[in-house]
Amino acid sequence: MTIGIVDFGMYIPHYRVSRAEIGEAWKLEQAKPLLIGERAVAGYDEDSLTMAVEAAWHALEGHDPAAVDGLLFASTTPPFAEKSSAAVIAAACDTAVSRTLDITTSLRAGTAALGLGLDMLRAHSAEQVLVTIADMRRPEPGTLLDAISGDGAAAFLLGRGENVLAELVGAFHLSDPVIDTWRRSDDRYLQTDDEAFTNQVGYFSLVQQAVKGLLAETAVDPARVKGVAIYAPDGRAYMKMAKKSPLGMAFMQMGMEGPAPYLLMHAGNLGAAFAPAQLALLLEKASPDDYLVLVGYGDGADAYLFRVTEAIKGRPEKRPLSAWINTKSQLPYNLALYFRENLRQKPLFPPDVDPWTSLPLLHRERNELLRFHAQKCNNCGALWWPHRPNCYDCGEQHNFSTVRLSRRGTVASFVAEWAIPTPVPPVGMITVDTAEGARITNPSTDGDPRQLTVGDEVEFALRIFHTARKLPHYSWKVRKLRV
Amino acid sequence: MNPNALRDKVAIIGMGCTQFGALQDKSFAEQGLEAVNEALADAGIEKDRIEAAWLGTFDPNVGGSFPGYAGDFVADILGMPGLPVTRVTNYCATGMDAMRNAAISVAAGLYDVVLVLGNEKMRDVASRDSLIRQVVTTGHPLVQKGLSAPGLFGLMARRHMAEFGTTREDLARVAVKNHYNGARHPKAMFQKEISLETALNAPMISEPLGLYDCCPTSDGAAAAILCRADLAAELTDAYILIEAIEMATVTGGRYGRRNESLIGFEATQLAAKRAYAAAGIEEPIRAIDVAEVHDCFTITEILNYEDLGFVPKGQGAAFIREGRSSLEGDLPVNPSGGLKCFGHPIGASGVRMTYVIYEQLLGRAGNTQAPVNKNGRGLVHNLGGPGSVCVVGLYHRP
Incomplete structure (x- = not known):
């Protein structure tokens, strides 16, 4: 039976900081060639958990969350050191899963989670697995990593059978204790050492080995590979990798419009979500029979080969991934520092x-x-959120059915x-008429509420209050x- | 329900009111006692005549820890062991609800003479530290978190603007009128007029509401002596009669209810309808000489014009624009300066509004005197919470 990806989603937060501004703030003169584009910054009320939920709902749109029976969350920056984020994400996505797991501490967590999800399907321990991957890495302010990193998420709904739009062809895994970036449990910031050395014995070497291993394992002609979603520490390393890779043809075909340069330019290195988000971008443009390679890196490497199927044409309609890139607002760097508690105020x-x-x-x-359930009065049809013992409109008591709110509405x-x-004042307080007919008054997030007008379309996003x-x-x- | 059960059975024979404002030299007890003593002196009776009392205070903890959580506070400041005292708290309609309950007890024949004290101290804290702190530290941890008092009314303003074309300038006119009036009342918190430009250019609070669209937080107390109407003439020379005090509550979850219009307060409409029915009023604009209404925010006063039936729904802005609610208008509203300029110590406000109408009906309002030449009737409107609690009182000269 075919196993693979049934749908996918991505999420890039709303705020952007200009890399030139970061370079100017810290006088990063020598890194100037890399200080182009923008860095996506999670809002003050976001974390990896909430970003995972955003990407998960993007992937789930058009599917029944109740059919998901496994949920994995991958991140190097889970909000809790103890307590499962996956369990919270599973509830926020209104799934009925009983198996949830957080996969953390390695840059490779994202691709590792995908592999584990596919293994769960193969082992018949789940029918549909939602893999959510989000990161907001913790570079020290003023380092190049600070400028190059970006916050964001990707999500994949994995399943079996004819709905699979990208079938798993094969995989290759490597584990290696090489020292690249690290952060001890109590460290606030990422540590790095000799980057040239690390790239040589770590990144370049392990990724090449994994790609060669995958190609040998699957016996696929490299010329048939249409796209590569691959982790890269930065644009320079990506270019160097592209030149040397046995998949050079695919890199060449993708060119500078490829998903890695695109994300680096507009969002940044998304950490554990970086290669997975690239895969989502590739899938959105893919045609049946395209071969796509996914390579994750960190303490080794994971490589996967997918074949796109006819089912790609039947993917439910939803917002394009570029919506996350193109809707944004500029954030002064001092506020980005403040959001991450790197600046006292x-x-x-x-x-x-x-x-x-x-x-x-x-x-x-x-x-x-x-779960964002409203209750609907079985007598008069009025919707209420949060729940109440009686219907205020008609007086009926304890006679409601549950309605899952679609998270859409108008002002x-x-x-x-x-x-x-x-x-970021002012915060809005918005009275929303939801698509299902409930009315909810809650605070706004992401952007200036003064840009709204009565009747505008809005959506709800899970945030930290x-x-x-x-x-x-x-x-x-x-x-x-x-x- | 018997709408005539209260009508003309209870008289207000004495009233007192402290200066409103930041009363830094007075404690909660001192300002409360001052209002009571003034009311007693006005009525010309000794405190021993008081048989029961109602204390209206919203939250003695708004400004720190004060007595006033319970009725014993009144027995304490009067030195009257044994006095039965009920504490009333019902959002910003607390004062008028205390009046209502006291009046009911007299009309029921339980007592001959009772005291109502509305008392609130909100300024014993840093200026941003009272209601904002409340928004943060109390209430549901997530639902509507951060919705402030100006936010609640700002949502109504935005919708009224969208539906009827009401403008920020219309709102500002309410503030200008109320400051004009308040500047002429010696006990008002702000003793100054403002210009339209001042109001319009003030910092935003809950946009579209700016600073001058919002009433202040204040300290203050007001007291009333109520007695059986048939005893009033024996006890004092000048008094007014309670025609009706009617109350209505609606859901406090108004901003989570799809069937809310967001352009008016149903609680006001219902309470007014009952009060008008009790007093036999069909055309409020002709029947009422002067009104003190709850202008916690300028938009509220405009909505009140409509909800109290002075004008049809949607024409509230025209009512202020055309000057009809000014001291010279055909229905002067808030001759005192209202909550906006007189101040709004929450539990005191309803009693204070009654104090102002009492002055007006007795012709004692000095520079703020409205021409009381229709029926000698005044209206008090006291609204609370997210517009979910309302008391409307009608008073008239005997």
Whole structure:
């Protein structure tokens, strides 16, 4: 039975910092050739978990989340050192999975998770596996890595049978204890040492070995490979790799419009999500019978060969991946530093002001707050979110059915709040009429709410509202529809 | 329900009101006692005549820790052991709800003379540290998190603007009028007029509401002595009668309800309808001489014109634009300066509004006196929360 990718999605956060500005801030004169384009920066209310949810919903659009029975989350930067992000993502995607797993600590986590998901399918331990990969790496401010990195995510819905739009042909794995980047459990920032040496014995060597291994394993003619999604530390290393690779033809065909240069220019090196996001970009443009290679790197290398199937033509309609690249706003570098707590500023609130919270309440309302379920009155049809014991409109008690909100709606009214302190004032408070007929008033995120007008299309995005008692409180904020 | 159960059965024989503002030299107890003593002196009775009391205070913790969580506070400041005192809290409609409950007890024949004290102290904190702190530290940890008081009303303003073409300038006119009036009332918090430009150019708070669209946070207290109407003439020379005090509550989840119009307050409409029915009023604009309405934000006053039936829905902006609510207009609204200029110590406001109407009906309003020449009738409108609690009172000269 065919095993492979059923659908895919990507996510790039809304904010961009110009690399030239970062170079100017730190006088990175010698790195100037690399300081072109922009770096995508996750908002102050985002983390790898929320970005994974964004990409996951992008992949899930047009599919039934209830059919997903395995969920993997890969990242070098999970928000929790203890507690599974995958379990939260599974709930936010309204899946019914019982198997969730976080795969972390290696740059190769993304491609490793994909391999594991495919193995789960092969072993018949799952029917559909949602693999979510997100990263917001932790470079030290002022380093080249700081300028080149970018925040973002990719997601793949893996399955079996005729819905598979990219079939797994073969894989090759390598593990190696080579020292490249590392970060000890308590380190705040990534460490690197001799990069020239590392690239030579690590990156170039291991990736070449993996590609050669894959080609031998699958016996595919390299000339037939149409696209390569490959990790690269930066643009220079990518170019060098492209020249030397046995897949040189594919690199040549992709040219500078290839997914790696495209992402590096507009978003950055997405860490564990970098090669997977490239694969999503390749798939979006692929035709049946195209062969695509995916290569992940970090403490070894993973290489996969996929063959695109006829099912690619039946992929559900959804926003193009480029929507995430093209909808954006510029962020001053100082705010990017502040978002990641790399810059001190007068606290927004007095230190004793902590939002009220309640674990029983969060548990009681988990289906509303995370799964985004509304309730529909079986008598009069009114929708309510969050849940209530009675229908206020008709008086009916305890007679509701559950409606999963599509996270889309229109603006009924809104204000731009200047009085409520926020890192990028003003924050909006938006009253949204959801597509299903509920009304929800919640804060805005990503961009200036003053650009909205009554009637505009908006969407809900999972975000951190606050961290009362050091616990990230996730629920749905409102932003202008990114298309 | 018997709409006539209250009508003309209860008199207001004395009232008191402190200066409103940042009362830095006065404690919660001091400002409360000052209002009570003034009301007693006005009525010309001794405190021993008080048989029961109602304390209206929204949240004594807004400005730190104060007494006032319970009724014992009134027994304490009056030194009256045994006094039955009920504390009322019902959002910003607290003051008028205290009035309502006190009036009901007298009309029911339980007591002859009772006291109502509305008291609030909000300025014993840094200026940004009261209601904003509340928004953050209380309420649901996620749903509508960060929705502030100006935000609640700003959402109405935006929608009213979108549907009826109401402008920020219309809102500013409300502030200009209320500052004009307030500057003439000796007890108002702000003793200054403002220009349209000042209002329009002020910093934004909850856009489209700017600073001058918002009432201030204030300290202040107001008190009323109520008695059986048939005893009023024996006890004092000048008094007014309660025609009706009607209340309505609707869902506090208004901003999560699809069937809300976002262009008016149903609670106001329902409470007004009941009060008008009780007083036999068909055309409010002709029947009412003067009104104190809840202008927590300028948009609220414009919505009130419509919801109280002064003008049809959508014409509130024209009512202020045409000057009909000014002191010289055909229905002067907020001759005191309203919450906007007089100040808004939450639990005190409803009682303070009654104080202003009492002054007006007795012809004691000095520079802010409106011509009371229709029926000698005044209206008080007190709105609370996200527009979910409303009390409308009608008073008239005997």
